[in-house]
Amino acid sequence: MEPSQRSEGASIKKPRTPPAPPGAYTGAELLGEILRRLPDMASLASAALVCKRWGRIASDPAVFRRFSSLRRPPLVGVILTDLGRERFPLHNPALRFIAAHSRHPEQDLAAAFGDFYFQRHPEIKAADEWRLRGCDGGLLLLSCGRYASKLAVYDPLECTAIFFQPPERWHTGRYAIVADEADASFQVIGIDLWVEETFAVFSSRTGKWVVLDSSFPYWGFAWPRSDEKIYVLDTKTMVWSVITAPFPVGESYCVADMAEHGGLCIVSSREQSVLLWVRDINGGWVVKKEVSLLNQFGYLKRIRRDEWMKRLRILAMKAGYVYMEFWSIRKSESYILVLNLNTVKLQQFFRNITAKRYRGAAFPFFLRFHHCLPHMMIRKFKMLDSME
Numbered sequence: 001m002e003p004s005q006r007s008e009g010a011s012i013k014k015p016r017t018p019p020a021p022p023g024a025y026t027g028a029e030l031l032g033e034i035l036r037r038l039p040d041m042a043s044l045a046s047a048a049l050v051c052k053r054w055g056r057i058a059s060d061p062a063v064f065r066r067f068s069s070l071r072r073p074p075l076v077g078v079i080l081t082d083l084g085r086e087r088f089p090l091h092n093p094a095l096r097f098i099a100a101h102s103r104h105p106e107q108d109l110a111a112a113f114g115d116f117y118f119q120r121h122p123e124i125k126a127a128d129e130w131r132l133r134g135c136d137g138g139l140l141l142l143s144c145g146r147y148a149s150k151l152a153v154y155d156p157l158e159c160t161a162i163f164f165q166p167p168e169r170w171h172t173g174r175y176a177i178v179a180d181e182a183d184a185s186f187q188v189i190g191i192d193l194w195v196e197e198t199f200a201v202f203s204s205r206t207g208k209w210v211v212l213d214s215s216f217p218y219w220g221f222a223w224p225r226s227d228e229k230i231y232v233l234d235t236k237t238m239v240w241s242v243i244t245a246p247f248p249v250g251e252s253y254c255v256a257d258m259a260e261h262g263g264l265c266i267v268s269s270r271e272q273s274v275l276l277w278v279r280d281i282n283g284g285w286v287v288k289k290e291v292s293l294l295n296q297f298g299y300l301k302r303i304r305r306d307e308w309m310k311r312l313r314i315l316a317m318k319a320g321y322v323y324m325e326f327w328s329i330r331k332s333e334s335y336i337l338v339l340n341l342n343t344v345k346l347q348q349f350f351r352n353i354t355a356k357r358y359r360g361a362a363f364p365f366f367l368r369f370h371h372c373l374p375h376m377m378i379r380k381f382k383m384l385d386s387m388e
Contacts, residue, residue, distance in 0.1 A: 032063045072319050073366035075100045075349065076110045078336055081132060081360035095132065096358060098336070100349050110367050115156040118142065124152065124161060135363035137179025139186055153177065153186055153204070156365075166190065167200045167209045178235055181368050187235055199240060201233070212238060230255060232264065246277055246285035256317035261288065267322055267341075269312040272304065274322055274339055289341060293326075297346050300326070307331060316364045323364045332357045
């Protein structure tokens with residue numbers, strides 16, 4: 001028998017093929033859908049470490065944006081302000097940060113060490129007239145002076161700031177901030193209503209203002225007004241639209257994009273009730289859901305009676321959760337409540353006990369999902385993302 005020949009009964013060992021990596025036969029879109037449904041950011045970071053392919057898909061901005069939009073953001077606390085006449089120096093009592101005291105270490109650390117009084121940045125600390133104008137995606141929008149001669153977007157956890165000027169020939173206006181957690185970029189929207197309704201958008205990606213043509217008629221400042229005008233900017237198409245609020249002027253409300261309810265929605269308050277407004281087939285507004293806090297949650301009746309808690313203010317709307325402040329008309333105390341519109345479950349985050357009334361704008365501060373990642377996972381995630 002030739003050495004290379006074998007008997008008929010002899011077994012022939014075949015070389016083993018290495019097992020296919022997880023998800024090798026899963027399309028990128030399907031894998032992205034799977035990653036979006038992971039329960040939390042730590043799970044997404046762990047999935048990104050499986051292989052380079054998973055890491056690339058997990059770091060896709062589209063996947064990340066969808067992942068964050070479907071999850072309740074971690075609430076660090078609420079920044080309360082007052083509409084007093086005094087200026088806004090450091091340690092001004094007209095500003096107060098109330099920590100949420102969660103059971104998550106990342107949130108508690110952010111609440112303990114975050115610079116919510118603007119004291120740790122040298123350029124901001126040097127001036128004493130910085131005012132809080134907006135908050136989104138873990139970033140604070142600040143303006144300097146009564147007429148907002150300088151603007152800044154401040155990260156109170158990293159203690160970093162981006163400074164820029166208002167648009168040229170800009171009068172005193174109103175500003176708002178919209179942050180993108182996928183790349184930590186932001187847009188600042190400005191509205192100048194003194195001379196004419198002029199709109200401009202500042203982008204951190206370009207570092208420039210773009211003045212937009214609203215094409216709206218000028219309504220002036222007729223008073224009293226019987227309706228409330230809500231301006232809406234699509235930050236992708238840069239197209240403005242105007243909504244006539246379906247509730248009386250003075251009601252607290254928040255506008256949110258909710259895909260499960262057909263897109264643009266309004267959440268408003270009426271006495272001690274929360275109303276969800278959606279578009280009907282004719283383009284009008286109808287109440288899709290109304291939640292009476294006193295009827296749904298009995299303990300609030302006692303709080304309302306004992307502490308004169310009669311005012312409800314909508315603060316924010318995130319991933320189906322409504323963040324509210326329930327405050328007294330006689331006392332300076334208030335409660336921060338979070339309502340899950342889908343399950344109609346209510347959570348009391350904390351009680352604000354203070355001798356001073358804070359009836360100005362209140363800003364919930366949410367932890368960016370990036371800050372929820374353990375530092376070791378962040379480094380490995382970035383390393384995998386940079387691999388070819």
